Amino acid sequence: MKKVGVYICHCGTNIGGTVDCHRIAEELGQEVGEVVICRDYKYMCSEPGQKLIRDDIRELGLDHVVEASCSPKMHEPTFRNACSAAGMNPYLFEMVNIREHCSWVTEDPEAATQKAKHLIRAAIARVVHQTPLKGSTKSVNPTAMVVGGGIAGITAALKIANAGYKVYLVEKEEIIGGKMAQFDKTFPTLDCSGCILTPKTSEVGRHPNIEILTKSELLEVKGFVGNFTARVLQKPRYVSIEKCTGCGDCQKVCPVEISSPFELGMTTRHPISRPFPQAIPNTYSIWRAGMPPCQAACPAGVNVQGYMTLTGAGKYGEALALVRERMPFASVCGRICARPCEDACKRGQVDAPSAICYTKRFLGDYEKEQGIDWNPPRKDPREEKVAVVGAGPGGLSAAYFLALEGYQVTVFEKLPVLGGMLAVGIPDYRLSKEVLDAEIRMVTDLGVTVKTGTAFGRDVTFESLEQDGYKAVFLATGLHVSRGLNVEGEDLEGVTGGIEFLRKWALDGDVTVGSSVVVIGGGNVAVDVARTAVRLGAKKVELVCLESREQMPAWEREILEAVEEGVVIHNSWGPKRFLESNGHVSAVELKRCTSVFDESGAFNPSYDEAEVLELPCDSVLVAIGQSSERLLLDQLGLEIAPGGRISVDPDTLATSRPGVFAGGDGVLGPATFVQAVAHGRQAARSIHSYIEYGGLRPIEAKEKPVPPEISEAERRRTPPISRHQMPMLEPEVRKNSFAPVELGFSEEMAQKEGQRCIECGICCQCGECVRACGPQAIDLSERERVRELEVGAIVVATGIDIFDASRYQEYGYGRYPDVITNLQFERLCNASGPTQGKVLRPSDGTVPQNVVFVQCVGSRDRAKGYEYCSKVCCMITAKQLSIFKHHNPNGQPYVFYIDNRAGGKGYEEFLRRAIEEEGAQYIRGRVAKIYQEGGRLVVRGENSLVGAPVEVEADLVVLATGLTPQKDYTSVSRALNLATDKYGFFMELHPKLGPVETALTGIYVAGAAQGPKDIPESVAQGGAAAGEVLTLFSVGQVEIEPTVARLEERLCTGCRTCVELCAYSAISFDDSRKTASINDALCQGCGTCAAACPVAAIRVQHFTPDEIYAQIEGILA
């Protein structure tokens, strides 16, 4: 027979006032057989109360104990220890919560008594099934991580580090110091905030035991007390902390200025900067939001924001050099690019995209006009020879980048001219031969040898190239054959392929078109063919395509220009057959195209054969697609993908033959110029890796793009400026000549377009700072990385955010420049702030006379803000009006307040001084509205003490904004699994007795992250958290609870259900025994496996089915 002792606590009147403890004790003592003794006592947790238990265990030989009192979260350890002290195993103890779950929440005493009795009875039923358990111990890793580098985190870090332990201080911003670094003075002593903070921050900076991780965020924490593994995302600073001397030369040349978050938007900063001179780390860093959408959209990855910004600053040479890092042919690209960058440009969401392409064209043309050379420097020549087959944009780009790398490059071209499709596919009116030749000359001037009229397969082969000592080959042979239509009459005289037509005109200047021309196709080639035909004197040019007007793949502007030149477009028609007259084409018969793509989105046109249209003509030009020369493909002996494209590794462009790479249209199918250039550069890099490193290196980590949607902040800094239009030849003039249609931007237009860039990547990576940096501390190729930190304890001190005052629309914050927040006022007072410490109105820089402070903006307001009191604002206002009076003794401060809360040492005295000595007028009441009248603001509110409305004229209004949880608190709470309250402040273990502990042992919370706090409280909490950490470290080991899963091996059928379910990978399948196997060290005791085991072979100790079943029965008895 078990011997159970039951103890019922009155908790003063907390339980005893509602639950009849004495009656329950008497009844249970008689009703339940196992109960040897059943006592009730006023305070069981007191020493006499605990002694009752200890004595009974010893004297009555109790083997199980039930304690009914408060929540086990509160006193379970207390009573377990009491049992242990008397020699009983603590796991033979069970606690019943009859306070939080019963007496405090039940109105009717009788109902509460009955409920309590049931709960206790259940515990008695359960406890007799409990078995003695013993935990194990594990050593503690004496390394701490402090998350948040504000004053609470700094205090905790210093105290732990000073005790001799290593500390990682993880800070989201580029410097430590937190909000305190932004303050001017502190209350109630008016100490200079910086003067008391910077000695602390610099101590952290030079402390040998502290490693600061700036621009870092917590991703994930695994493990348990004493043995955590934290994954931290460290974003790049781009400036080496070791090398930077803090000279500031970088900042002077930075062309970007952006609203400063540290100065709360009251001034601008350069993306490369240091918030204030004493900042720690005391080095510069770069603020980069990510890759801008223009650059992300560019197949060649050209740094658009960089060259646009440099152009805006008038630095054309540097801008062009930046273009050339990824795009050799600026002038060509500026004329014919498909411009995916402009489609992505975020300014397009405000007015119209920046004229990126035309600006680039200007840069290329400007270089030629000025007769200068802005190419990147060429590296020392190397011996290795590389062959490039095909002198199109892909081949020439590869040659350019390989030549810059120092290689001996030979380009083999089948045609008599260089440029590929640029030369023989794009008509002169879009891209003149002079412009093209000049940029090709730029490539050949780098020492690239060209052999025209040399066909691969006929004049050179892979074998011959190998014999001639070429180490690698890049195939960029393009698509130079028009695809056929496969309709009747296609081989009639007068029916020509579009590609062949353009090539013949470009090479021989000798083609004839009839007077009535039909062009078949809806792409850019078709439009080029049609417009060329117009220029060659055709009286009538009609373009026929399957697609509707909206679906046409040709660019809209090209189509519009063609229509302006007289081309007639017939949409949604397909050729049925060609009609003849004397062996020559005389007309095209068309059938109605009902849809171009099938349901799966594939090209699969369907027709209505009944609806036909006949177009009489004497010439037909077919431009419906391009293909490779079949013969060439056969000769290559490479792997060919369906559709006649060369198969390559998409990352390296390597083909199936070692040392042979391929790119451009031959790989992609009909693609754009800029895609070909991208392939050229990619191939050059792969070939360099192949030759230099003997293998193919993985591609570098890409930068993350910024969000494609324009943000509120970006919209605010983007006033509409209309886009410059490209000057063009009139249609009537241009249709009779091959003179360029687009005339180009002037310098002024290009510069203005550069200035239209909204700098959505923040830093534009233009490289100005890199060139200006003496110690070469800047590396723009730095990327974010994830660090894994092994730590034994974690202090969360992530601080607070400031309430967004614009939520009170009636106060006009964000609308009136002279309505500011109290944190902005701190910056105005601060000597390193935007006004160098003079309190001036933001709107006109004058000294304000009347300053009105509005209290409780966002605090104590359930409707618009938060319900809680932010605790510090009353004192901040008293301090700020005192500072204001010191700046301007004749000024008059007013304060609209609800209550003045000045609990704290010296606080009330300070507040009284503000009222009595500084002459501030305190008006009790809420402000209803702030509006502008003339040059002044009028604050309208009520004086609730006299019950009358009141209006005060103000030069400056300061809103005492409340403190709120950090906007991204969920990322920290998720990473740590740390509970928050309903606002987002982290929850402490106990509001009174566990203020810095959390429900998770080994994780502590300090400072305002737990709730609004002032500096002394935050410092005290930082110290308290450090104390907890040091206690843990000094004990050196932690007890691991024995409440883990246990496997009854003889029952296990080896079904592996549990193996799949375990979130900690603590269960594996033992192949030799054909059963599951549980790793105690990894098991966290969650019990998911036990609940899922179909044969009940797993049970969690202390939560076994026997125990739970007994408890259920007891609770319902």
Added chain:
Amino acid sequence: MTQFEPKIVAFLCNWCSYVAADAAGVARLVQRPNVRVIRVFCSGMVDPGYVLKAFASGADAVLIAGCHPGDCHYISGNIKAMRRSFLLHKLLTDLGVEKERFRLEWIAASEGPRYATVVNEMTEQIRKLGPFRPASGSKPERSELTCRKEG
């Protein structure tokens, strides 16, 4: 006539919902006395057998409450509880237990008021529904339901 007082068994996870119930107590949020709590480490630990056992032992309803998805102290135990709950609902329906008598709720540590609301709501709902009377023939016999774990 005395009104029907349902007996409701609540399995609360130690990290979120139990803390919420404590918080409701600290805030003195008055609750019907009908819900009786069994503390478990995780909602994922609640064997469907426990729920059946509760009904077999005379419960009129059963509540399981755990952390919100994504907040589970044990990474994803709550999701596993949720996955099981669908099948359990089906099984209970087959056994003649009305849908309302079994609930799975996500109650975070900070949601004391929500816990109190759930307790009161559920009590009233079950009060209206009346006592649980297993349909004859499908009445879950104690031995039938529990032999697996106890045997």
